[in-house]
Amino acid sequence: MENNHDIANANRLSGDYHVPVLLGQTLDGLAIQPGGTYVDCTFGGGGHASALLQRLNENGKLIVFDQDADAAANVPADTRVLFIPHNFRHLQRFLRLHNVPLVDGIMADLGVSSHQFDEPARGFSTRFDAALDMRMDRRQPLTAFDVVNTYDEQRLHSLFERYGEVTNAKTLARTIVAVRSTTSLQTINNFKAALHAVVKGNPHKYFAQVFQALRIEVNDEMGALRELLQQVPALLKPGGRVAIITFHSLEDRLVKNFFRHGTFEALETHPFENVTASSALKIITKKPITADSAEQKRNPRSRSAKLRIAEKI
Numbered sequence: 001m002e003n004n005h006d007i008a009n010a011n012r013l014s015g016d017y018h019v020p021v022l023l024g025q026t027l028d029g030l031a032i033q034p035g036g037t038y039v040d041c042t043f044g045g046g047g048h049a050s051a052l053l054q055r056l057n058e059n060g061k062l063i064v065f066d067q068d069a070d071a072a073a074n075v076p077a078d079t080r081v082l083f084i085p086h087n088f089r090h091l092q093r094f095l096r097l098h099n100v101p102l103v104d105g106i107m108a109d110l111g112v113s114s115h116q117f118d119e120p121a122r123g124f125s126t127r128f129d130a131a132l133d134m135r136m137d138r139r140q141p142l143t144a145f146d147v148v149n150t151y152d153e154q155r156l157h158s159l160f161e162r163y164g165e166v167t168n169a170k171t172l173a174r175t176i177v178a179v180r181s182t183t184s185l186q187t188i189n190n191f192k193a194a195l196h197a198v199v200k201g202n203p204h205k206y207f208a209q210v211f212q213a214l215r216i217e218v219n220d221e222m223g224a225l226r227e228l229l230q231q232v233p234a235l236l237k238p239g240g241r242v243a244i245i246t247f248h249s250l251e252d253r254l255v256k257n258f259f260r261h262g263t264f265e266a267l268e269t270h271p272f273e274n275v276t277a278s279s280a281l282k283i284i285t286k287k288p289i290t291a292d293s294a295e296q297k298r299n300p301r302s303r304s305a306k307l308r309i310a311e312k313i
């Protein structure tokens with residue numbers, strides 16, 4: 001269970017960058033071997049990583065990934081830590097490069113950090129005016145500006161519906177395509193003003209859903225998660241654990257199905273009745289772990305967090 005010492009340390013070390021969610025539950029779920037090798041795929045402010053490091057002895061190793069260059073400033077000066085400033089979809093490639101064939105545990109705390117949301121220039125938040133950017137990795141060319149200005153109507157409709165659950169996704173997509181030839185959609189304020197007429201319900205909530213959809217698309221968050229999950233079984237030692245924290249139902253469904261069946265589709269939808277996919281993982285959490293009311297009060301971001309844990313057979 002969540003340990004106050006872990007929380008205090010993690011918050012001190014990650015500062016204002018990000019408050020880690022489900023910290024004690026994630027570390028306990030990983031069943032950490034003090035001399036083991038672990039991977040944190042989403043280092044961020046290092047809240048989970050620093051607490052994990054506290055549970056390792058001098059032989060332990062912690063490999064941390066983050067595709068956002070800002071995270072590098074949080075990496076502790078500790079010889080047990082190796083920071084890899086790349087997308088976790090390349091997990092296996094980088095572990096091979098560093099002669100690490102197998103590990104004892106892998107964790108990921110998906111999505112964006114509070115730091116990314118709170119930096120106006122990054123373009124993630126509806127609260128500020130800035131360029132429509134939303135890239136976690138600023139080396140990649142595709143930005144939110146490119147998505148809203150170049151995608152065709154069908155593609156926009158589908159991403160707003162799937163990734164944002166925007167109720168009038170079709171109207172929104174049609175309006176973007178209609179206005180973009182005459183109106184600049186360069187900045188967040190331009191974008192919000194141009195779409196003012198199609199907002200349904202609370203504008204803050206509406207644009208939060210629209211921005212979530214754009215962010216997931218820009219960073220190919222679903223694609224990266226699929227690629228990560230597919231690499232996990234081959235990288236874990238038998239008995240090694242994987243812990244994934246998700247923040248929306250599409251991600252959680254991918255993790256749930258992959259842990260259960262080794263595929264991304266629910267088994268019921270498999271086209272051949274007799275074909276049963278099998279997983280190399282044993283489920284540790286039958287139901288996802290969620291934040292208790294104290295954590296939800298302390299950290300509202302934890303309200304939508306779901307933690308699933310599995311073990312390599």
Ligand SMILES: C[S@@+](CC[C@H](N)C(=O)[O-])C[C@H]1O[C@@H](n2cnc3c(N)ncnc32)[C@H](O)[C@@H]1O
Binds near residue numbers: 066109
């Ligand atoms: C929710 S934050 C993690 C916070 C961290 N657990 C902590 O306690 O501070 C997610 C971080 O993962 C990074 N990230 C998200 N997707 C990534 C990916 N596919 N590859 C590498 N880093 C990623 C983001 O840049 C962000 O810094």
